[in-house]
Amino acid sequence: MVTSSRSSEADSAVAAWLFAGTLDDVWEGEMCAVDLDxxxxxxxxxxxxLFAYEDRCPHLANPLSQGDLSEGVLTCAAHEWQFDARSGHGVNPASVCLHRYPLRLDGDRIFVGVGEDE
Structure with missing residues (x-):
């Protein structure tokens, strides 16, 4: 059974929940990039x-989707920075963090909260 990740951001802070695909689009152990407006x-x-992050490495903004996801670690293809794919926290270097988006499921449909009110 697939579940959505918990978000530290309240649902009320989300400006829009956008359809990001279905569970068939991102199988267990895999990652995929989507453009949401x-x-x-x-x-x-x-x-x-499921987890949703901004598809850019905080180092030089290279797409993380061009990297590797292995044993729960996201590795940027450009300079091999690594991130814990469950939390978004840096593994190497440890001082960085990915921007996480709230995510929810409606059946097998994936929705990502974008445009949070600041």
């Missing part, structure tokens, strides 16, 4: 739990 989003499915 100009927001480049990376979806990751780890052991049946």
């Amino acid at each position: 100009g927001a480049e989003v990376l979806l990751c499915n780890l052991d049946g739990e």
Whole structure:
């Protein structure tokens, strides 16, 4: 059973929930990139739990979707920065963090919250 990841951001802060695809688009252990009204989003499915991040490395903004997802670690293809795909926290270097988007499921449909009110 697939579940959505918990978000630290309240649902009320989300300006829009956008359809990002279905569970068939991101199988367990895989990742995929989607463009949601100009927001480049990376979806990751780890052991049946979904996570959504901005699809750019905080180092030089290279797309993380061009990198690798292995054993729960996202590795940027450009300079091999690594991130915990469950939390978005940096593994190497540890001082960085990915921008996480709230995510929810409606059946097998994936929705990502973009345009949070600041």
